[in-house]
Amino acid sequence: MSAADMASGTDTASAAKMAHGAQQRLARMLEYMSKEQLREFLLRLPDKDLCQHSTGATPAQPEEVGCMEVASCLVARYGGQQAWDLALQTWEQMGLSELCARAWKEPAMKSGIKEKYQNQRRERSCLTQSWRNEYLHQKFTQLLLLHRSQPRGYDFRLRRRRNHEVADEQGHLMEIGDLFGQGLSTQKQPPTVVVHGVAGIGKSTLARQVRRAWEEGWLFKDRFKHVFYFNCRELAQSETMSLAELITKDWGTPDASIGQILSQPEQLLFILDNLDELKWDLKEQRSELCPHWSQQQQVHTLLGSLLKKTLLPTASLLITARITALRRLKTYLKHPHWVEVLGFSESARKEYFFQYFTDEIQASRAFTSVESNPALLTMCLMPLVSWLVCTCLKQQMEQEQPLSLTSKTTTALCLHYFFHVLQAQSLGTKLKGFCSLAAEGICQGKTLFSPEDFRKYWLDGANISTLLNMGVIQEHPTPQSYSFIHLCFQEFFAAMSYALCSTVLKSDRFNNIKFITDLTDVYDRHDLFVEPTTCFLFGLLSDQGMREMESIFKRSLSRKSHSYLLQLAKSEVLENHLSLDPYSWHLLHCFYEIQDKNFMKNIFTFNDMRICVQTEMELLLFTFFFTFCHDIKRLQLNAGGQHRQAEWTYSVFL
Known part of the structure; x- marks a missing residue:
C-alpha cells in the first residue's frame, strides 16, 4: 500500500x-x-x-x-x-x-x-427577528451608561433642593469597557457593579453582551479568567444548590476543576441578571454565613453570601436590577458602584433600525416613518420599544401596507403589537384566562409557569403551542416550564386582567373597584405607581385603551375603574405634596399613559419647581406635565445623562 x-x-x-x-x-x-x-x-x-x-x-x-x-x-x-x-x-x-x-x-x-x-x-447584518432569542442584538447598538456615586431617587422634588445637589446627581457617561476599569473607583475592594434602569431599557441584554464579549476576547480578557452568567429568574426554580453546582449549571463540565477555578477568586466575575426578580429578603440572611463552595445551601443563602462578600470576598459582581428595586438592595451590598442604563441616543436609535432591517432602503423608510411621530421616536430610546416598532413596521412592509404607526404611548404600542400584528385575540375565550395567569404570577412574584398552571386557567397544550408560535412565551425544558419572553409582556397582560376586573387566584373577591386593592397588596401603596403593571393599567383605562379592549373582548367596560384609579393617583399627589413634595417620574408616566387632560388640569397647583432631566423620555413626560401647570411662577430645568455633553441649566421666571 x-x-x-x-x-x-x-x-x-x-x-x-x-x-x-x-x-x-x-x-x-x-x-x-x-x-x-x-x-x-x-x-x-x-x-x-x-x-x-x-x-x-x-x-x-x-x-x-x-x-x-x-x-x-x-x-x-x-x-x-x-x-x-x-x-x-x-x-x-x-x-x-x-x-x-x-x-x-x-x-x-x-x-x-x-x-x-x-x-x-x-x-450577520440583521438582528435575529425574535425577542425570545437568547442571542438577540449580537451587533447590539451602544447603550448610554451613566455612572454616579449614588443611585438617584427616581423622583424630583419641588423646592428644598440646592444647585450643587442637582449637579451632583448628573454623574458622567461611560463606555461598557469602563464597567470594571480603573476609573470607576479608587477603592481597593473588588467592585460590585449594579447596572440599573427602567423596564425594557436593555439591562439584561447588556449583561449577556458583557459575557459574550469576554468569551470573544475583546472585553475584560486580561481582567477575568472566568466569567459566569446566572439568570436569577431561572435560579428561582431551585431550592438548594452548591456553588460548584451553580458554576456547572452555567459552564457544563469546566476545563479545570472547580477547586482550581475558585482558587483565584480575584480573577472571577459573577453576573447576576434580574436579581430583583428573586422574591427573598436579604435582611433575613445571616451575614456570618460563609458556606464552602461544595456545600449545599438554599439558593437565596448562596446568592446572599456572594452579594455580602462572605463567600469569595475578592470576586467581582455585575448585578442587573430595575431602578425600582434599588431601595431594597442598596443597604445590603458591599461597596456598590451604580451605573444607570439610559437607553439609546437618537443616533443609536437610527443605527438600530439599520441593523434590524437588512435592506438599507427598508431601514430608511422605517426610520423616516417613525421620525414623523416624535413621541414614538422618543420612546424608541428603550431597546424593547425599538424592537416592537421595527417588528410592527416589518409586517406592514411584508403586507405591502403604507408605513404608519400612530402610537404615542407604550400601552398603545403593545396593543397594536399583540392584537394587530400577532392577532392574540385568536385565543378567543382563552385570552381572558391567559391574562389571569399573568396576573397570578404578578401577585405571587412568579415568572415561570408549569403546564399545570396553564391548565388551571383552561389553557391546554394547543393554546400553549399557539402562544409559543406567536413568540409571546418561551419554553424552559428542564423542568418543563414557560415564561413570558419579557417580563414587561407579563405585566402588560396582568394589567389587562385588572382592567377587565378578572378574578385572580380563582377568587371572587375582586370587583371593578376593589381590584386596585389587590395591586396595593402586591406592591404596597408606596410602590404602586412605580410598577409597569400599574403604568399599563393607566394606559388600558384611557379612552383609546378602553375602546381597544372593548373591541378585543367584545364587551363593555365600566368607567368606574378609570375614575377610581385617577382618584387614587390624586390622593398620592396630595399626600406627597404635604411631605417634601416628591413627584415621581413613574407617576408622571402613568398620567402620560392615560392622557386624561381634564384630570391633569386640576391636580397640580404649585408655583416653584427645580428638576433634573436625564433622558429624552423624561423630557417628553415633563413637557406633557408642564402643559397643565398653570400656576407655576419659576422653573429651573437641569439636563444630564443623555444631554450631558451639552450640559445646561435653564431657569425661567414666568
Whole structure:
C-alpha cells in the first residue's frame, strides 16, 4: 500500500470517528427535547423528509424517529459541523435558550465549531427577528451608561433642593469597557457593579453582551479568567444548590476543576441578571454565613453570601436590577458602584433600525416613518420599544401596507403589537384566562409557569403551542416550564386582567373597584405607581385603551375603574405634596399613559419647581406635565445623562 493510500485511509478513519462523535453529542442534546419539541424541530429543518428514507416516518409522525436516528440523519446529510450549526439555529428559532446554552458548553462548541459559529453571527447584518432569542442584538447598538456615586431617587422634588445637589446627581457617561476599569473607583475592594434602569431599557441584554464579549476576547480578557452568567429568574426554580453546582449549571463540565477555578477568586466575575426578580429578603440572611463552595445551601443563602462578600470576598459582581428595586438592595451590598442604563441616543436609535432591517432602503423608510411621530421616536430610546416598532413596521412592509404607526404611548404600542400584528385575540375565550395567569404570577412574584398552571386557567397544550408560535412565551425544558419572553409582556397582560376586573387566584373577591386593592397588596401603596403593571393599567383605562379592549373582548367596560384609579393617583399627589413634595417620574408616566387632560388640569397647583432631566423620555413626560401647570411662577430645568455633553441649566421666571 502506498503512503498516499495509507494517509487517505487514516483521514477517512479520522473523519468517521469525528462524525460518530458529533452524532453522539447531538443525539444527547436532542434527548433533552420533548416529543412535541422534536416534532417542531423536524418540521423546521430545510429538508423535512430527512428521516423518511430510513424509517418510513412522516413529519407528522416524528415520535417514530429516535434521537439517535435524527442525529445520524443530520450528520450524514450535512456533516458534523454543519449539523451542529443547523441544530443550534433551529433551537434558537424555537426559543429553547437553555438547550442552546447547554449545547454551547459541549467540547465541540468550545473548539472549531464554536469559533466558526461565532464568526457567522458577527457577520450577520440583521438582528435575529425574535425577542425570545437568547442571542438577540449580537451587533447590539451602544447603550448610554451613566455612572454616579449614588443611585438617584427616581423622583424630583419641588423646592428644598440646592444647585450643587442637582449637579451632583448628573454623574458622567461611560463606555461598557469602563464597567470594571480603573476609573470607576479608587477603592481597593473588588467592585460590585449594579447596572440599573427602567423596564425594557436593555439591562439584561447588556449583561449577556458583557459575557459574550469576554468569551470573544475583546472585553475584560486580561481582567477575568472566568466569567459566569446566572439568570436569577431561572435560579428561582431551585431550592438548594452548591456553588460548584451553580458554576456547572452555567459552564457544563469546566476545563479545570472547580477547586482550581475558585482558587483565584480575584480573577472571577459573577453576573447576576434580574436579581430583583428573586422574591427573598436579604435582611433575613445571616451575614456570618460563609458556606464552602461544595456545600449545599438554599439558593437565596448562596446568592446572599456572594452579594455580602462572605463567600469569595475578592470576586467581582455585575448585578442587573430595575431602578425600582434599588431601595431594597442598596443597604445590603458591599461597596456598590451604580451605573444607570439610559437607553439609546437618537443616533443609536437610527443605527438600530439599520441593523434590524437588512435592506438599507427598508431601514430608511422605517426610520423616516417613525421620525414623523416624535413621541414614538422618543420612546424608541428603550431597546424593547425599538424592537416592537421595527417588528410592527416589518409586517406592514411584508403586507405591502403604507408605513404608519400612530402610537404615542407604550400601552398603545403593545396593543397594536399583540392584537394587530400577532392577532392574540385568536385565543378567543382563552385570552381572558391567559391574562389571569399573568396576573397570578404578578401577585405571587412568579415568572415561570408549569403546564399545570396553564391548565388551571383552561389553557391546554394547543393554546400553549399557539402562544409559543406567536413568540409571546418561551419554553424552559428542564423542568418543563414557560415564561413570558419579557417580563414587561407579563405585566402588560396582568394589567389587562385588572382592567377587565378578572378574578385572580380563582377568587371572587375582586370587583371593578376593589381590584386596585389587590395591586396595593402586591406592591404596597408606596410602590404602586412605580410598577409597569400599574403604568399599563393607566394606559388600558384611557379612552383609546378602553375602546381597544372593548373591541378585543367584545364587551363593555365600566368607567368606574378609570375614575377610581385617577382618584387614587390624586390622593398620592396630595399626600406627597404635604411631605417634601416628591413627584415621581413613574407617576408622571402613568398620567402620560392615560392622557386624561381634564384630570391633569386640576391636580397640580404649585408655583416653584427645580428638576433634573436625564433622558429624552423624561423630557417628553415633563413637557406633557408642564402643559397643565398653570400656576407655576419659576422653573429651573437641569439636563444630564443623555444631554450631558451639552450640559445646561435653564431657569425661567414666568
